[in-house]
Amino acid sequence: MVRSKKNQMHPRNVLRSPPDYTKLAIKYKDFRNVCSLELTGKVTVNFRQERTLRELTKVLLKEYFQLDVDFAPGSLVPTLALRLNYILWLEDLLGARKVNSKVRGIDIGCGSSCIYSLLAAKKNKWEMLALESKPQNIEYARENVKRNQLDGLIQVYAQPDKTDIFKTYFDTAIDEQDYCFCLCNPPFFDSNSANPMGGASRNPERRPAPNNARTGSAEELSCAGGEVQFVQCIIEESEIYKERISIFTSMLGVKANVPKILVILKERGIEHVATTEFHQGHTTRWAIAWSYQQFA
Numbered sequence: 643m644v645r646s647k648k649n650q651m652h653p654r655n656v657l658r659s660p661p662d663y664t665k666l667a668i669k670y671k672d673f674r675n676v677c678s679l680e681l682t683g684k685v686t687v688n689f690r691q692e693r694t695l696r697e698l699t700k701v702l703l704k705e706y707f708q709l710d711v712d713f714a715p716g717s718l719v720p721t722l723a724l725r726l727n728y729i730l731w732l733e734d735l736l737g738a739r740k741v742n743s744k745v746r747g748i749d750i751g752c753g754s755s756c757i758y759s760l761l762a763a764k765k766n767k768w769e770m771l772a773l774e775s776k777p778q779n780i781e782y783a784r785e786n787v788k789r790n791q792l793d794g795l796i797q798v799y800a801q802p803d804k805t806d807i808f809k810t811y812f813d814t815a816i817d818e819q820d821y822c823f824c825l826c827n828p829p830f831f832d833s834n835s836a837n838p839m840g841g842a843s844r845n846p847e848r849r850p851a852p853n854n855a856r857t858g859s860a861e862e863l864s865c866a867g868g869e870v871q872f873v874q875c876i877i878e879e880s881e882i883y884k885e886r887i888s889i890f891t892s893m894l895g896v897k898a899n900v901p902k903i904l905v906i907l908k909e910r911g912i913e914h915v916a917t918t919e920f921h922q923g924h925t926t927r928w929a930i931a932w933s934y935q936q937f938a
C-alpha cells in the first residue's frame with residue numbers, strides 16, 4: 643500500500659507552503675479584483691465565491707507552472723493542490739519507469755480545464771491522451787492545450803459515448819502505443835438518485851463543511867450509479883486493455899467507496915492494488931490504483 647503522511651500534502655507539492663496572496667494580488671490584476679484588502683494591508687480570499695476560486699486557480703497555474711488556463715462558463719473549477727497531489731502520487735507509482743522511458747498517460751474526463759494533462763505535460767513532459775464527452779469541455783480543453791503550446795504532448799479525444807471509457811478510442815483510433823497509466827476524477831453523484839447533486843460527500847458530525855464553493859454542472863459531476871459505477875466501468879474495461887495500460891487509477895470523493903472498489907477488484911482477482919489519501923487543508927480525497935502486473 644502506498645500512503646501519504648497523515649493530513650499533509652505530498653512532500654513535493656509546491657502548495658505545501660501556502661501561497662502569499664498579497665504578493666499574487668500585487669502581481670496579477672484579475673486576481674486583485676476578486677480579493678479583499680483588510681485594514682492591516684493583508685489580502686484575503688473568499689473561497690466560497692466561484693469567481694474568486696476561478697481567478698485563484700488561474701493565478702496559481704500561471705505563477706507556479708506558467709500555464710495560461712481558462713474554464714468553460716459554469717464548469718468545474720479545479721483546485722490545484724489536489725490535482726498536484728494526484729500527479730505526484732502517479733510519479734511515485736511509476737517510480738523507475740518514469741526515469742528510463744517515455745511516459746504516456748490517459749486522462750479520463752479531462753474537463754474544460756484539461757488540468758491533469760496540462761500539468762503532466764508541462765511539469766513532466768508526459769504524453770497525454772485526454773478523453774472528454776461534453777462538447778463545450780472538449781472545445782475549451784483543446785483551446786487550453788493550444789494556448790499553452792502543448793499540442794505536441796496532449797491530444798484531446800471527443801468521447802462519443804458517455805458509457806464508454808477506452809473502448810471507442812482503442813477500437814477506432816490509429817494508435818498502437820502503450821500507456822503507463824490512466825487517471826480519473828470521476829463524475830461523483832448518482833444521476834439516478836432523487837436529488838443527485840444534493841448528496842453529501844462527508845459526515846457533517848465528524849468533518850466541518852467545506853470552505854470552497856461547489857463548482858461544476860450536473861452533466862460533469864453525475865452519472866448513473868455515481869463514482870462507484872464509473873470506476874467499476876474502468877475496472878471492467880481494464881480487463882480488456884490490460885496489455886495497453888500498465889497502471890489504472892482513479893480518485894474517489896467518498897472514503898466509504900474505497901472498500902466497495904476494493905471488493906470489486908478482489909472479486910475479479912486483481913491482486914496488485916494500492917490506495918492513498920490526498921490531503922488539502924479541510925478537504926480529503928482518496929485514490930485507488932490497480933495493475934495486472936507488479937507496480938514499478
Ligand SMILES: C[S@@+](CC[C@H](N)C(=O)[O-])C[C@H]1O[C@@H](n2cnc3c(N)ncnc32)[C@H](O)[C@@H]1O
Binds near residue numbers: 776805
Ligand atoms: C468530475 S469532472 C473532472 C474534470 C477534470 N478532470 C478535473 O479533475 O477537474 C468529470 C469529467 O468527465 C467527463 N466525462 C463523464 N463521462 C465521461 C466518459 N465516459 N468519457 C470521458 N469523459 C467523461 C465529464 O464531462 C466531466 O468533464
